[in-house]
Amino acid sequence: MNRNCLLRCVLDSHEPIKLSHNTEVTIGRSKVTKIKDQSCSRKQLTLKADCEECFVEIIQHGINPTGLDGFALKKSVPYKAKHGSKIEVLLNNYFHVIEFDPPPENSDNSKINVKRKLPEEYTETKNKKIKVEMQDTDNSKEATENKWEEIDRGELYVFTPKGVKSSKKIAAFDMDGTLIKTKSGKVHPVDMNDWQISFPSVAQKLKELLSQGYKLVILSNQAPIGRGRVKIEDFKLKIESIVDKVNVPIQVFLATGKTFYRKPATGMWKYLLEKENDNIAIDIDDSLYCGDAAGRVANWAPGKKKDHSMADKLLAENLGIKFYTPEQFFLGHSIQNVPFSEPEFNPKKYKSGPFNENLISDDLEILVLVGFPGSGKSFLSKQIEKKSNFKYVSVCRDILGSWQKCAAEATKLLQRGKSVIVDSTNPDVESRGRWTALAKEKKVECRCAKMTTSMAHSQHNNRFRELMKIKHVPVNDIVFHTYKNKFTEPSTKEGFKEVIEVQFTPTFDDKTAEEIYKMYLLEK
Incomplete structure (x- = not known):
């Protein structure tokens, strides 16, 4: 042949x-x-x-x-x-x-005919005018001029260009690494002009979505603005240039801080739904989100680095919305064999247990808590105080400032017949030894309550406290890793009568707080 x-x-x-x-x-x-x-x-x-x-x-x-x-x-x-x-x-x-x-x-591809019909992901749009017909949606209004809005003292910025129209169908996109990439080839842009459209098919795909009745939206984390490294006025010009380049009306949301607006939390989407969509309910089943922060591992494709986070994929999971990687959406690539990492802590699957009544003793004692920052020690201390009718009283280093002041306060409490809860991280034998020595000196029992909360779970709790604006000493990742490196498993050999493992048991003031807690809040 x-x-x-x-x-x-x-x-x-x-x-x-x-x-x-x-x-x-x-x-x-x-x-x-x-x-x-x-x-x-x-x-x-x-x-x-x-x-x-x-x-x-x-x-x-x-x-x-x-x-x-x-x-x-x-x-x-x-x-x-x-x-x-x-x-x-x-x-x-x-x-x-x-x-x-x-x-x-x-051959599955035996009927290829590129001349008659190009694959839609490769259709060239340069120098072509595409007629876009929007599907009518009740109550929707088309923006008549470009408008910038500043929300919550700059925690969120919204750009609505002329032509944006509300819809029940939302096609949302991350910006960096999804719609645009750097010209320089560096991970982070060197200046406001260091960008280009990521894929040749971007403009065409966006126009197709618009013609199908979708409202186009960008949801982007931009912490450098919040930290003052990038001027918002300069960034506004960049955003307007990007919107002009893709040549479609696309509404832009920029989260600049660490508040509920920042992905994977759903604050930007919530603001879109409540304030920026003309009171039109969003059809989650008919909407989509596309972003590059998907948690793909190193070499997910030959020579590809691992994704910097999984914030985009987790945002989609928080919303219950269809998710696509940029290569999948704009180039038609399959993700069937692409390896993805999973979050270390899944709040949706977490089930808390009942309060451990063994934590309360009839004997006068010092109860030493051990656990990561955010592992639930302070919450447990309050539970013990309340359930013991305040026979137990906690001393907290975050409040008193040093272990010496905590020891002095504990001595006064023991003299008054109160058992003491030591609300500190106490990661190693040395830090715990101060309390077993004090208990021996005062001739009282000493037990240890070790929180079983993992580092990822503790970081989730810490992020939840930040979002709910719960008063607490701020904790960064360095503190978590320092604790992890110092930690040694507590043992009765240190002088404890027993070591009790305690599961974190959260309670919530309202349904909203519980819903937020069960979202993915960490970006990795």
């Missing part, structure tokens, strides 16, 4: 390139491909077709990666591509398709 092989440009920007049987063909920056991009080598890759077995051997030679079906190739390593495989001469750019004629038997 005589069989031909072609490399066809999906945008028809040049004539198909014939790949003769067992003949090496070089592809790169040239008049043939019409690629002028300096980041593309003149000898970017070589292709050698086997028209009998119906595959093409691909080897990347250029400095910058070539893509095959969405995955970056490794330099100088041979890969096999089959009929219908998509080749990106530069990863995510200059898309081509391999075609055998006649196609191999039983």
Whole structure:
């Protein structure tokens, strides 16, 4: 059988390139491909077709990666591509398709016809005017002018460009790494102009969603604004330039602090629903969210770094909304075999247990608590005080300032016939030894109550306290890791009568607080 092989440009920007049987063909920056991009080598890759077995051997030679079906190739390593495989001469750019004629038997891609109908994710939009017809939605109003709003003293900024129209269907996107990427290739932009559209299909995809009646929204965490590293006035100009570039009305929400607006918490979405959608209820089942912070592990595709967080994926899970990675949404890549990490703590599955009555003793004692910051020690102390009818009284280093002051206060309480709860982290033998020594000196019992709350769970509790504005000493990640490194398992050998393991048992003032607690609040 005589069989031909072609490399066809999906945008028809040049004539198909014939790949003769067992003949090496070089592809790169040239008049043939019409690629002028300096980041593309003149000898970017070589292709050698086997028209009998119906595959093409691909080897990347250029400095910058070539893509095959969405995955970056490794330099100088041979890969096999089959009929219908998509080749990106530069990863995510200059898309081509391999075609055998006649196609191999039983090929899923045997009916490829790029000329008649391009894959929608690769449709070129440059210099084309696309007519967009919005579906009418009751009570929706179209914005007549560009408008910026500052909410909660700059914790949230909202940009509503002219043409934005409310809808029950929302298509929401992260910004950095999703709709845009840096020109410099660095993780963080070097200035306000260091950006470009991430994928050639972005504008087309957004226009298609708009024509289907979706309201387009950007939800972006921008902590550098809140920390003063970036001026909001400069960032506003960047946002307006991005909206102009994609050439569709897309409403932008910027969370600048560590409040409930910051993803994965749902504050931006809540504000959209309550204040920025003309009182139109959002249909969660018919809405979507796309972002790059999905928790993909290192080398989820060849040469790809792990995602910086999983805030976007967890936001979607908090909302119960369909989630897509940028490559999945804009390029049509499958995520079936992409490895994702999972959060260390899942608040949706956490079930608290009953109060442990054994924590209260008839004997006068010092009860030493052990656990991470945020593990529930202060909450447990209050429970014990109340359930013991205040026979127990806590001493807390966060309040008194030093263990010496706590020891002095504990001595006074013991003299008054009160048992003492030591509400401190007490991670090691040395810190706990001060209390076993004091108990021995005062001739009272000494027991230990170790919180079983994990570090991730404790960090979740700490974040919950921040969001609910519960008065407490601020705790950063350094403190958590310091505790983890110092921790040694408490034992009766230290002088404790017994060591009791205690599960954190939260209670909530109202249903809203409980709903927030059961959301993913951590970004990793």
